[in-house]
Amino acid sequence: MKTIKSILILGLLLFLSVVTKAQPAKGGKKIGPDLFGLFFEDINYSADGGLYAELVQNRSFEYNPTECREWNPYSYWEYIAPGFSYGRISVETAEPIHPNNPHYLVLDVEHVGREVKFVGTSGVGLKNSGFDGMVVKANDPYNFSMFVRQLSKEPISFNIRLQNPKGDILAESKLSTSSNDWKKHQARLIPTQSCDSASLVILATTEGKFAIDVVSLFPEKTFRNRPNGMRADLAQMLADMKPAFIRFPGGCLVHGDGLGNMYRWENTIGPIEQRKEQRNIWGYHQTSGLGYFEYFQFCEDIGAKPLPVLPAAVSCQNSGGTWQIGGTGQKALPMDEMQDYIQEVLDLIEWANGPATSVWGARRAAAGHPESFHLQYIGIGNEDKMTPEFEQRFKMIFDAVKVKHPEITVVGTVGPAPDGEDFTKGWKIADEQKVPIVDEHYYTSPEWFISNQHRYDSYKRNATQVYLGEYASWGNKLRNAIAEAAYMTSLERNGDVVRMASYAPLLAKKDFTQWKIDMIFFDNVNICPTPNYFVQKMFSANRGDYYFDKVISKDEKDINLAASCVQDSKTGDIILKLVNYNETAKPMKVNLGRFGKIAAEGEQTVLTGSMDAENTFANTKNIVPTSSIVKISKSFDYSAPAMSLTVVRIKMK
Numbered sequence: 100m101k102t103i104k105s106i107l108i109l110g111l112l113l114f115l116s117v118v119t120k121a122q123p124a125k126g127g128k129k130i131g132p133d134l135f136g137l138f139f140e141d142i143n144y145s146a147d148g149g150l151y152a153e154l155v156q157n158r159s160f161e162y163n164p165t166e167c168r169e170w171n172p173y174s175y176w177e178y179i180a181p182g183f184s185y186g187r188i189s190v191e192t193a194e195p196i197h198p199n200n201p202h203y204l205v206l207d208v209e210h211v212g213r214e215v216k217f218v219g220t221s222g223v224g225l226k227n228s229g230f231d232g233m234v235v236k237a238n239d240p241y242n243f244s245m246f247v248r249q250l251s252k253e254p255i256s257f258n259i260r261l262q263n264p265k266g267d268i269l270a271e272s273k274l275s276t277s278s279n280d281w282k283k284h285q286a287r288l289i290p291t292q293s294c295d296s297a298s299l300v301i302l303a304t305t306e307g308k309f310a311i312d313v314v315s316l317f318p319e320k321t322f323r324n325r326p327n328g329m330r331a332d333l334a335q336m337l338a339d340m341k342p343a344f345i346r347f348p349g350g351c352l353v354h355g356d357g358l359g360n361m362y363r364w365e366n367t368i369g370p371i372e373q374r375k376e377q378r379n380i381w382g383y384h385q386t387s388g389l390g391y392f393e394y395f396q397f398c399e400d401i402g403a404k405p406l407p408v409l410p411a412a413v414s415c416q417n418s419g420g421t422w423q424i425g426g427t428g429q430k431a432l433p434m435d436e437m438q439d440y441i442q443e444v445l446d447l448i449e450w451a452n453g454p455a456t457s458v459w460g461a462r463r464a465a466a467g468h469p470e471s472f473h474l475q476y477i478g479i480g481n482e483d484k485m486t487p488e489f490e491q492r493f494k495m496i497f498d499a500v501k502v503k504h505p506e507i508t509v510v511g512t513v514g515p516a517p518d519g520e521d522f523t524k525g526w527k528i529a530d531e532q533k534v535p536i537v538d539e540h541y542y543t544s545p546e547w548f549i550s551n552q553h554r555y556d557s558y559k560r561n562a563t564q565v566y567l568g569e570y571a572s573w574g575n576k577l578r579n580a581i582a583e584a585a586y587m588t589s590l591e592r593n594g595d596v597v598r599m600a601s602y603a604p605l606l607a608k609k610d611f612t613q614w615k616i617d618m619i620f621f622d623n624v625n626i627c628p629t630p631n632y633f634v635q636k637m638f639s640a641n642r643g644d645y646y647f648d649k650v651i652s653k654d655e656k657d658i659n660l661a662a663s664c665v666q667d668s669k670t671g672d673i674i675l676k677l678v679n680y681n682e683t684a685k686p687m688k689v690n691l692g693r694f695g696k697i698a699a700e701g702e703q704t705v706l707t708g709s710m711d712a713e714n715t716f717a718n719t720k721n722i723v724p725t726s727s728i729v730k731i732s733k734s735f736d737y738s739a740p741a742m743s744l745t746v747v748r749i750k751m752k
């Protein structure tokens with residue numbers, strides 16, 4: 100009895116100490132805990148060929164000329180018939196694996212020649228070199244799969260291999276067909292050597308006829324070893340930012356180039372061979388392999404809240420044209436399709452959060468996730484033109500979500516610019532309809548960010564809040580990043596109005612970039628983070644939920660100086676951010692008098708360099724932050740280096 104009592108007292112004391120420690124200092128302003136997150140759009144080959152770890156390009160033979168004039172179902176595939184073999188190849192659609200995936204190839208192996216050493220194994224088949232060569236690592240496992248339907252009487256044998264550009268075999272496996280229906284065949288390939296430009300070869304080594312579709316090759320070591328998963332190094336870069344949320348899957352990708360191109364979430368879940376592939380608005384192809392399940396799972400894996408954005412039943416206002424030349428303009432879903440569309444939005448909420456016994460919850464459970472994904476936010480629309488058609492449809496969707504799911508916070512939209520007609524109309528709609536949050540977008544000069552640090556000071560409190568869903572200054576030089584850092588201190592100061600913010604775009608593949616200023620560049624092997632990435636990371640990994648003014652003093656007349664102080668009430672940590680956009684060092688003073696007992700040391704991270712410095716693939720570490728442990732006292736002077744962001748994290752004692 101005595102022991103139980105002392106355990107209880109000890110538990111209570113422990114609980115109290117945690118609670119006490121977690122108390123923020125007096126006089127702070129409560130700000131939202133979700134301020135800094137990520138915006139992922141499938142632009143610049145961010146998904147297929149990027150974050151999505153699939154190594155085969157055009158795996159389902161769905162590439163077509165509407166995406167890129169020279170594309171067709173054979174694109175990125177080479178028909179091969181080594182060893183004096185011959186056969187025939189065709190694209191067919193009569194009996195696909197699934198109606199969503201209509202094209203497949205048929206190979207008729209008419210003759211398998213004698214094996215000739217210098218040519219390689221004889222047979223008839225296909226070769227795929229992925230997205231400019233597949234990167235494989237020695238001794239790492241790779242999971243191969245393909246769907247095959249045997250069309251002739253006898254089973255067909257296959258030789259599956261990875262080879263280097265010289266044709267040397269890096270890994271090999273044998274398979275054989277056994278079914279006249281579509282059947283998935285799998286092999287695990289372990290290369291003996293590393294290669295950055297490997298190819299996958301599928302060679303039928305017996306005569307006969309077969310159909311083939313959905314040919315896939317994945318590294319087993321994806322991020323968190325997820326099947327159908329993400330490229331580990333890229334995903335880790337995002338995880339390292341500790342984002343509060345991830346908005347996906349776009350951008351303009353969401354509302355699409357015409358109604359038929361809108362991103363429909365239901366087409367992107369379930370087995371990959373049943374997902375609907377489509378033209379990417381940015382001029383390439385999306386397999387939907389990185390679909391809603393994968394996005395939600397990634398969010399969960401890295402502790403970020405999911406923020407899916409769904410079209411507001413209208414297409415992009417630039418549909419059918421380019422940014423410069425107008426096309427068909429915004430199109431709206433016909434009214435008689437709206438009820439089904441609204442149901443699709445509601446279904447997403449059930450799919451994400453509903454019990455595994457519900458219709459859509461059961462589909463989530465079938466994919467291996469019976470628990471809720473805890474969806475809290477949903478975006479409706481993306482910088483749409485504020486037409487009466489938009490307004491009517493937005494209201495219908497918003498009202499339906501409010502009635503059926505009052506627990507969900509809807510994020511509306513206010514056009515593509517920081518002001519102007521759509522912005523004003525969008526805000527009017529938001530005010531009238533009491534939309535909880537709206538999504539503002541702006542891409543502009545670093546000077547604009549410096550001069551507009553007071554933008555949100557005058558926004559109405561206790562009204563519609565802001566999600567700054569897309570912003571970036573025009574450039575990836577250090578001075579761009581530091582201008583953004585200065586602006587971000589103003590987002591923290593206004594964290595009672597600005598609920599969330601995310602830089603855009605996030606990822607860009609070298610040589611496949613449609614949008615020039617991005618946060619992280621990559622190729623098949625390397626990653627080149629920009630200074631902007633480090634600024635985002637330094638803010639995002641150092642969020643607080645209380646804001647304190649008058650902690651840092653500086654020359655108030657110098658608009659190139661900015662600073663903020665937040666506290667994370669979970670850990671009690673005090674976080675200072677000090678920004679100097681000048682070309683010379685500037686003095687600042689820190690006074691931590693209002694905080695209780697603080698640790699004698701803190702962790703200081705500094706990002707600085709010359710204003711035009713940037714990172715390149717030749718020197719990816721030109722501009723990187725450096726961290727050190729520094730002495731902290733209740734009040735101290737700090738000389739903010741020229742063109743710098745400094746973050747100081749201080750623990751409570």
Ligand code: AHR
Nearest residue numbers: 350351352482515603604
């Ligand atoms: O971030 C790139 C594009 O910019 C987004 O797709 C769109 O929303 C904005 O115009």
